[in-house]
Amino acid sequence: MKELSAALVKAQKAFAPALKVNTNPHFKSRYVDLAGCVEAVIDALNTNGIFLMQPTRACDDGVTVETIFVHESGEQLSGGILHVPATKQDAQGYGSALTYARRYSLMAACGIAPEDDDGNAASKPRARQSEPEIDLSPKARAIRITQGVKDGDAENAAAAMSGWDAALIDSVWTLLDKATQDKLTAHWPKV
Numbered sequence: 001m002k003e004l005s006a007a008l009v010k011a012q013k014a015f016a017p018a019l020k021v022n023t024n025p026h027f028k029s030r031y032v033d034l035a036g037c038v039e040a041v042i043d044a045l046n047t048n049g050i051f052l053m054q055p056t057r058a059c060d061d062g063v064t065v066e067t068i069f070v071h072e073s074g075e076q077l078s079g080g081i082l083h084v085p086a087t088k089q090d091a092q093g094y095g096s097a098l099t100y101a102r103r104y105s106l107m108a109a110c111g112i113a114p115e116d117d118d119g120n121a122a123s124k125p126r127a128r129q130s131e132p133e134i135d136l137s138p139k140a141r142a143i144r145i146t147q148g149v150k151d152g153d154a155e156n157a158a159a160a161m162s163g164w165d166a167a168l169i170d171s172v173w174t175l176l177d178k179a180t181q182d183k184l185t186a187h188w189p190k191v
Contacts, residue, residue, distance in 0.1 A: 004075035007048040014044035015112055034103045041110050045069070054102050062086040063094060065101040067109035079109025092152020099151070138168065142175035149180045158187035 049072035062085035
């Protein structure tokens with residue numbers, strides 16, 4: 001385990017911040033998604049000869065994920081198994097639980113946390129990267145709404161739209177495909 005341990009130390013020194021660039025409209029909070037977590041660590045891991053894998057195991061009430069680091073020497077290290085129950089017993093429920101489990105298992109195994117603007121983050125001497133601006137155009141909103149529905153979160157997507165003015169709803173609505181419109185309508189009959 002000597003080679004893997006040394007490589008993980010080098011990799012961790014090069015991890016990027018996991019930036020909170022996504023917004024949960026239901027809770028009006030920002031979060032880092034799975035892609036942001038992977039992006040924060042994958043280059044540093046790969047540069048140091050480490051392959052990241054996250055196998056899943058069968059589970060009746062949710063999903064289990066294990067984050068494993070495999071070094072080019074053949075050495076392996078497991079971050080342990082994480083179980084996340086599915087809130088709905090359907091494909092969307094299991095898909096959401098899997099994404100959540102992969103994200104939190106990866107953050108725990110790598111020792112990273114989403115970057116915050118709290119006092120601890122502000123007191124660090126390193127320069128902070130500026131976060132990208134969020135595109136609020138109707139097209140960008142339609143893309144986010146469609147992705148939310150595909151990720152099994154039609155209820156939150158509909159709730160987000162309910163707070164928009166009628167003109168914005170109409171603009172976004174015309175950009176959505178029929179399947180997305182139907183799923184939103186099921187959660188928000190007013191649409």
